[in-house]
Amino acid sequence: MLTSLTLMDVQNLENGALAAVAGADSADEIERVRVEYLGRKSELKLALRDVRDRESGMALNTLRERLETAIDGREQELRRAELDRQLTQDVLDVTLPGEERRLGSLHPTTLTRRIVEDAFLGLGYEVIDDREVETVHYNFDQLAFPPAHPSRSHRDTFFIDPVRLLRTETSPSQIHVMEGKKPPIYMVSLGRVYRRDAPDATHFPIFHQFEGLAVDRDIKLADLKGTLRHVMRALFGDERQVRFRTHYFPFTEPSIEPDVSCPICDMRGCRMCKYTGWIELGGAGMVNPQVFVNVGIDPEEWTGFAFGCGIERAAQLRHGISEIRPFWENDLRVLRQF
């Protein structure tokens, strides 16, 4: 005798359960059917807990087994169907064109800067970064600029206040380095400089320079020339010629300007070299003894050379770019070519 469920109830329960199993068409649904008919609070489990006689126990256990078998069977069927679906529908078509991911590339200024850095690291120079906001003291006074030098004017230089300005050249980093350590010194400093120039094909109010300084015993002009030839070769290759013209800078004596034979036209004459076959690349010279005195280095004991060159200028020549403006416009059509 069943206590709470009659045989009729058992039959109805089985029919209902089997119908639910057959109707379940997803893994979630079959799980819900399992909980409903076999879970801890299901009618069957509650009846099994209350069972008092052997006959009812057997009937209910048989039902439990039959339901378990039906549910497990249906679950497997559904799993297999899902696998089939995945195998036929979720296939990857390897013949479809892929999604293109554009890789970025280095800016031509950065590429050129790295060549210069590598060339000097190879010579044992220290590469330094310096400040862009300078003072009149470091940008002009310590570099022995005369009081009336035109660069000191507001027309040429961006002043922040009467003593602070945006550096007009990387040369003040020579002073910082010489104040900070005793010779021997071999350093290059690369970075941005600022001048109040109206932008045109060859001028821009911001550009980059690399500055070099060597201070040691017995440094000669020939050492400077050899060093400049080394970096020119690294930048423009072995075929280029280098020549030096005398010039004037307040912080070097004597001063020279290095020229490189025009890599654009190979000296046949073009707009870039103004039909001279030569391109001026910067300034250089032997450190003025007055600069050594300013930073407390004895000019009787030490000599040195210094140089400064434009990085965009060098990049223009390397890549045959006739203007400076594209370096600052960040036009992707230009940058993607590097």
Ligand code: DAH
């Ligand atoms: N500072 C100079 C300029 O911007 C370039 C230069 C000339 C740097 C001579 C030097 C140097 O270190 O010795 O035009």
